[in-house]
Amino acid sequence: MHVTVINPNTTASMTRAIGEAARAAAAAGTTIVATNPDSGPASIEGYYDEVFSIPGLIAEMKKARGTDAFVIACFDDTGLDGARSLADVPVIGIGEAAMHMATLVATRFSVITTLKVSVPALEHNVRKYGFDARCGRVRACEVPVLALEDPASGARAKISSEIVRAKDEDGAEAIVLGCAGMAELAASLTREHGLPVIDGVASAVKLAEAMIGLGLKTSKVGGYAPPRAKAYAGTFAWAAP
Amino acid sequence: MHVTVINPNTTASMTRAIGEAARAAAAAGTTIVATNPDSGPASIEGYYDEVFSIPGLIAEMKKARGTDAFVIACFDDTGLDGARSLADVPVIGIGEAAMHMATLVATRFSVITTLKVSVPALEHNVRKYGFDARCGRVRACEVPVLALEDPASGARAKISSEIVRAKDEDGAEAIVLGCAGMAELAASLTREHGLPVIDGVASAVKLAEAMIGLGLKTSKVGGYAPPRAKAYAGTFAWAAP
Amino acid sequence: MHVTVINPNTTASMTRAIGEAARAAAAAGTTIVATNPDSGPASIEGYYDEVFSIPGLIAEMKKARGTDAFVIACFDDTGLDGARSLADVPVIGIGEAAMHMATLVATRFSVITTLKVSVPALEHNVRKYGFDARCGRVRACEVPVLALEDPASGARAKISSEIVRAKDEDGAEAIVLGCAGMAELAASLTREHGLPVIDGVASAVKLAEAMIGLGLKTSKVGGYAPPRAKAYAGTFAWAAP
Amino acid sequence: MHVTVINPNTTASMTRAIGEAARAAAAAGTTIVATNPDSGPASIEGYYDEVFSIPGLIAEMKKARGTDAFVIACFDDTGLDGARSLADVPVIGIGEAAMHMATLVATRFSVITTLKVSVPALEHNVRKYGFDARCGRVRACEVPVLALEDPASGARAKISSEIVRAKDEDGAEAIVLGCAGMAELAASLTREHGLPVIDGVASAVKLAEAMIGLGLKTSKVGGYAPPRAKAYAGTFAWAAP
Amino acid sequence: MHVTVINPNTTASMTRAIGEAARAAAAAGTTIVATNPDSGPASIEGYYDEVFSIPGLIAEMKKARGTDAFVIACFDDTGLDGARSLADVPVIGIGEAAMHMATLVATRFSVITTLKVSVPALEHNVRKYGFDARCGRVRACEVPVLALEDPASGARAKISSEIVRAKDEDGAEAIVLGCAGMAELAASLTREHGLPVIDGVASAVKLAEAMIGLGLKTSKVGGYAPPRAKAYAGTFAWAAP
Amino acid sequence: MHVTVINPNTTASMTRAIGEAARAAAAAGTTIVATNPDSGPASIEGYYDEVFSIPGLIAEMKKARGTDAFVIACFDDTGLDGARSLADVPVIGIGEAAMHMATLVATRFSVITTLKVSVPALEHNVRKYGFDARCGRVRACEVPVLALEDPASGARAKISSEIVRAKDEDGAEAIVLGCAGMAELAASLTREHGLPVIDGVASAVKLAEAMIGLGLKTSKVGGYAPPRAKAYAGTFAWAAP
Structure with missing residues (x-):
């Protein structure tokens, strides 16, 4: 293939x-x-x-x-x-892929993306795909896309904090990582937080x-x-x- | 201005x-x-x-x-x-403009556009704008955009037939014309059918x-x-x- | 006219x-x-x-x-x-007018009205007009209608506080003023908060x-x-x- | 009581x-x-x-x-x-009462009311009560309210015809009679059509x-x-x- | 009967x-x-x-x-x-019964159930019955079903606290008790909180x-x-x- | 695996x-x-x-x-x-699997299942999964599950007729076969009708x-x-x- x-x-x-x-x-x-x-x-x-x-x-x-x-x-x-x-x-x-997967392992998921400016576009996609009743919230960690790979951005820690909030405030049972640049974090965040953290790539x-x-x-x-x-x-x- | x-x-x-x-x-x-x-x-x-x-x-x-x-x-x-x-x-x-106007003069409207291929995109817009409970149906008259001005296309008659169906089958109280190229038809179709026929331009x-x-x-x-x-x-x- | x-x-x-x-x-x-x-x-x-x-x-x-x-x-x-x-x-x-306008300049708006007793009626209108996915929240400043013009009511300050909350908590990109008696505040609140504050009149x-x-x-x-x-x-x- | x-x-x-x-x-x-x-x-x-x-x-x-x-x-x-x-x-x-009852005995119901002019108001109520996914259609038999009791209006036959259409076209499992003046027909229409025909009074x-x-x-x-x-x-x- | x-x-x-x-x-x-x-x-x-x-x-x-x-x-x-x-x-x-009743006396209700594990199933029922726009939130008091009757569980106090939050945070006008084992609390909680607290049994x-x-x-x-x-x-x- | x-x-x-x-x-x-x-x-x-x-x-x-x-x-x-x-x-x-796949290749799909008695349960699943705006209709071919394999049931022809109706009446762009017993028909029906016919197994x-x-x-x-x-x-x- x-x-x-x-x-x-x-x-x-x-x-x-x-x-x-x-x-x-x-x-x-x-x-x-x-x-x-x-x-x-x-x-x-x-x-x-x-x-x-x-x-x-x-x-x-x-x-x-x-x-x-x-x-x-x-x-x-x-x-x-x-x-x-x-x-x-x-x-x-990759957005729809991760969200479809999330609905197969959890009754509710939250998305954690990069910047607030992208949130309305993603919320719109959530509704377009039919997952508005399944998505707790689209959250932004406020790290720009190209800064994700820069350790100085503190990206992992900020995403991790949002995961804690998503569990507590949104009732999220799974997390969808909202940027291709976050792919490598999925496995370790899954282990750390004890719920599926899903990468779209x-x-x-x-x-x-x-x-x-x-x-x-x-x-x-x-x-x-x-x-x-x-x-x-x-x-x-x-x-x- | x-x-x-x-x-x-x-x-x-x-x-x-x-x-x-x-x-x-x-x-x-x-x-x-x-x-x-x-x-x-x-x-x-x-x-x-x-x-x-x-x-x-x-x-x-x-x-x-x-x-x-x-x-x-x-x-x-x-x-x-x-x-x-x-x-x-x-x-x-012009699409949103016409639909907003339609909701101010009618409890339900239908859209008549050119080709079937555009219907899903327009249905998607209807939902995005929040008018899915107000839109009876998005209909296609099957006249391509650039043929609208060609009298041989029979465009006006085909649109007029769809208006009749929209009233009967969809309960449409107003009609939204679904192409900029239909603008000049709004007034005469309004008179002919006795309901608001709305042009987006x-x-x-x-x-x-x-x-x-x-x-x-x-x-x-x-x-x-x-x-x-x-x-x-x-x-x-x-x-x- | x-x-x-x-x-x-x-x-x-x-x-x-x-x-x-x-x-x-x-x-x-x-x-x-x-x-x-x-x-x-x-x-x-x-x-x-x-x-x-x-x-x-x-x-x-x-x-x-x-x-x-x-x-x-x-x-x-x-x-x-x-x-x-x-x-x-x-x-x-004026309610529908302001909400339609809000959806043309913002992906999400919040409403700030007078009293809590009016909130369910306004939420109902929001759904009736199709804007429930676009409205963050209907908020009350708890100033009665006829007290709005009385400086002693502190109306402007209370509305201004709700605008801050609407931006932070609701993700509101525009504000709809939920009472005809608030009309004169729109311009100055727009300047103060840096987003559209919309009057229905x-x-x-x-x-x-x-x-x-x-x-x-x-x-x-x-x-x-x-x-x-x-x-x-x-x-x-x-x-x- | x-x-x-x-x-x-x-x-x-x-x-x-x-x-x-x-x-x-x-x-x-x-x-x-x-x-x-x-x-x-x-x-x-x-x-x-x-x-x-x-x-x-x-x-x-x-x-x-x-x-x-x-x-x-x-x-x-x-x-x-x-x-x-x-x-x-x-x-x-009586409208909400009949609709609540219908949802307790059927997965889907249709409403049969008097005149077409009332259909949008009733459809609006259906949505307001939350029953839009449960209501197949709001139908009109085109008999005015005060003519319902006049045998010359043919009201019963017209309602009965709409019940047949509601079963066939809407997948209705129950019928809600959409006017107080239809109350006395519920029992006989229930027997005739073999499904619950529900009166609001x-x-x-x-x-x-x-x-x-x-x-x-x-x-x-x-x-x-x-x-x-x-x-x-x-x-x-x-x-x- | x-x-x-x-x-x-x-x-x-x-x-x-x-x-x-x-x-x-x-x-x-x-x-x-x-x-x-x-x-x-x-x-x-x-x-x-x-x-x-x-x-x-x-x-x-x-x-x-x-x-x-x-x-x-x-x-x-x-x-x-x-x-x-x-x-x-x-x-x-009893779940649908209590929710139907709640919608007849309040524009919005919240549910208070036993454990968090049951919340998704109840949220699903809320949507199935059509009450998602009427239900503020499904809350859990985190007392297991069989502990409800045990005074040491502190069940009544925990439910009472959730009622306060439901009024403040959800805009709840009525409360639905989300377990058959809470039936005997409805009357006293109604008196205490000044709003309808509804038991499903x-x-x-x-x-x-x-x-x-x-x-x-x-x-x-x-x-x-x-x-x-x-x-x-x-x-x-x-x-x- | x-x-x-x-x-x-x-x-x-x-x-x-x-x-x-x-x-x-x-x-x-x-x-x-x-x-x-x-x-x-x-x-x-x-x-x-x-x-x-x-x-x-x-x-x-x-x-x-x-x-x-x-x-x-x-x-x-x-x-x-x-x-x-x-x-x-x-x-x-297999139901959710086929529907998820359908939404990845078509803007709208229809389901063709066995008997009318199953339609409400499937419509309920469609809503539960969030696909109600994407599903044209759940149709029944009126062949019981265990008769599907019996050539005398005419199952293939009946399903094929429903596919034609789904394209014409529902605007379906893909078909979801609504029974595990229909799995072997997917490939030939895809070829015959020129659109994706999707099997859940x-x-x-x-x-x-x-x-x-x-x-x-x-x-x-x-x-x-x-x-x-x-x-x-x-x-x-x-x-x-």
Whole structure:
């Protein structure tokens, strides 16, 4: 199986870390290619950054024809619907992947993401996926995406504090880590707090393998129908269906 | 007042028609500038086309600094959240504008859009705006966006048939026209069917005037906070906050 | 344009203040008439007071035939559905007006009203309008309606404290002022707190102008159909359709 | 036990029929007083009629002090919240009573009311009570309230036809009769269609007895707190709390 | 009338207490038989215990043929849907009974149950019954079911503390006691806290009497249709329909 | 990996077919053990049958200690919450598995199950899982569970007809097969109808493998906490925690 994991921001070091997390989760026969766009923001923090990461995500998808599934490795599930319209192989966002997994092991989960600016977009996704009655709260640890890897940010301690609050205040039975950059913390936080702490990168890779194994394809009879042939002007001429 | 109406597709004739509809609705002291991106799809029909219309929409917004409000003249409300993050003046989508207006004159409305492929995206917006208990159904007349102006498409008759069905089957008390290209039909369909048939372009212009008059600005303390300063790579370097 | 603003309580000084707020918001060509019923409660605080303000509201509407729109200037949107059944010109409640405006500039708002007794009625309206996923909380500052204008009530400081809590605890990005008597505080609280603080009187006047400009009428084919002709007994004989 | 059943319209013959239906349902030790206002509409069909039936309803409640419970015998549950604010004994609407009963014997019910104009108000109540996932549809048989008793109206046959459609199209397992004037049909329609056909008058009387037996009172600590003392002007001076 | 109250756990002393509470609530002509299964858990605290209490509950129902209604006296409404499929007389759970009653006297209620492990199951029931917008919160006092009667457990004081929090934090206007073993506390807590504190055992008995009086039967045309005839293997052969 | 697939009914031939479907879906290194209870109904059609299949399901789980995950192979997800309380390895119902998969490849799906009596239970699960806005309709083909394998039942043709209706009437973009006995039809119906037709047995096996691969365990801090130690009386003494 070939799974293409696309980090929709343009920070190559983050792509490498995501690739490692994906490979760590992948089954023996699964090949992971981790990539990111040439153009767009260095990190995705809020609605504006999303706008400029999606065309590059699509460009990466077009290059990757031949893959068996795509994973979008930003917790906002950036560009998920557009990507599904393009592909007929499965496309899975790491946000939805982690939340689906959480509902299978807990009656209620909370999300811990990076910055407050992303909370409304994630709350919106929670409702879109149908999990509003299952999600206690979307919390922010107030560490920017690219600072997560910097030990000086205190990221792990801040996330750990939010987990304690999520258990106490939200009745959370599981925690969903709300950024691809938090992937490596899942295992140790699970042990520390005694409840499932779920990473979306690994979750999405395993879901992708599951869907490939099932032979499941994205439906092409409704909202994800192939884009209609038409002219695309200017710098996006390359993207014309 | 200066209102910038952005048609997010690249079809200039449609932009002109939208500009006319906007000017017809505008108050005496309101200046309308209608524009469209240089790059992107000729029409927006489904999730994929949305992806490539939003960067150009943002580019048009950046050129237009000095305007008092923006109207996004595609019924999908393409790029609305990203646009609100950029601007502090009001940004109004024609889809939301028409739906808000419908809820002020009717207990239940139905939407009539162009193609079936757009229905899921519009149903999603209906839920996002909170109008799922007020919307009877999102219907498609199966006329493509750019064929609306072609008399041979039979667009008016097909829309009119859907209005009859919406009254009978959905209990619709008002109709929302689900494409900027249907603007000129609102008045005559209202007369013909004896219920409010609402166009989003005019609705959004009037809402924009109302919000300007109120001095209302987009909130900058949460999800629409200004994008954080960061590097934007490649062809999107121009968009860096 | 002629807009009739009806304060459904019987306190003339409040009607005058509402009229001033309405005129301050109105466009150059808009005539505002502010009025209140002869009969009914001096203020509306809870469900019981609503009962006895609505017949007088309808009586004022009947006197006002010739107006282009009605505004109901109580935040409970007292009698809104009944009023819409009577009129074919637009009828707008200040509660709904402010909430619609809030959803156009913020992903989440909180309401700050007068007394706790009104909170359930307002929460009910929030759900009725579809904004329950967008409203953080309906808060009470515990100042009675008619004490709002009395400096000794400390109203402004109490409302200001609730705004701080709404930002911190509810994630509110905008504030809706939950009483017509708070109209004059909107501008200064907006400046003080750095987020939109929205008054319903001004919002409703601008929405009324927008709807008049659009030629929008209340739908008469469903729940707002004209009342059927029938006998009305006793003191309400005058109201018979 | 003393239960006061108030028909909020002013048609005495309908009050008598309601009184008979109530007495037929009442337990041995229950005294039923059926009454109606002096002032207001001859029947309640839509939002406008509701306005002018509620003050008279309250007036009847004030006369009736000493009763152990009130039943509001219009399927719109006209004035229910205001009435609960006045009384501390239980107040039960026949609409809510029938719907509560339906959810105890069926996973899904449909409502059959008189006229289409009342459907939105009833759908609104269904949502307010929380039964939107349990209610298949609110249907209208298009027989006016006061024509129900006229054999020439064909009311029974029309209701019976709607029951067949409700079973087939809505998956209804129980039927709620949506007008006090349909009370006498419940038993025979139950037998004919082989599913529970539920009348609100009888349901409300039995719920009233149940609540009296439990010593349950309306809560006075929130939205149903007693109205605050204040001046009531003009013809409603009598209603001042 | 004959009402069979089944305590689905196997603790006979609790069955006796429930029987007393039921008889205290019952009308003069109502005979209460309180019973419990021979097999199953000594108390029901969470989903696992539910599994093994339901077959015994059904067995008790089969023995009781001839009764006019069944009450399931565990606040989880253990086995309610299965029980309704078996019987055509009404079957009422004490959880739903108390919640229905609460919505008739308050705009918002909170539940106070025994242990945290039961909260998700009760929250699920709240949503299933449609009361999620009416329920402030499901709270646990952290006293196990069988310790409720032990004065050393401090149960009454702990419940009383939660009532104070429910009023302050949840805006609760009424309290629902979330365990059959709390029945005897309802009256004194009502007096102490000045709001309705509702016990499910009494509520269910009164609802049962109401439904019997109405001649209401469980619908047999949908989800509660009689089980289809088929072989039941092994120790459950006795249960074959 | 070891996955134990439990058919909760007692029909061994159906267990064998389920085991084959599970093995066909399983990865190379996955061992499938398919089993069924000794006691209980020959098929599960409605709420009553569920009651008597769950204790046997738990008994099978207890025998299977050592497995890495459990699959409950009845589309009602019979006993899922109780099973999760017992185990710390993942427990997956085939109904939830298929629905989760459907939401990853389609904006809307419909379910096609066996008999009308099961529809309310499945609709309830749809809401419980949060998929009510994503599920067009739960349809019944009116073929009993054990007749599915009998060619004379015409099952395939009846299901195929419902798929056509689901596309036309519900806007379904994917189909979920609502019975374990339909597993073998998924592939050919997918080809025939040109949209994803999803089987729960295969879906659950792949989800189980994914969760095992992730090291995900059922949360033990809330509703799925281990059952508390207590006496279990009578025939269920064996089940005492």
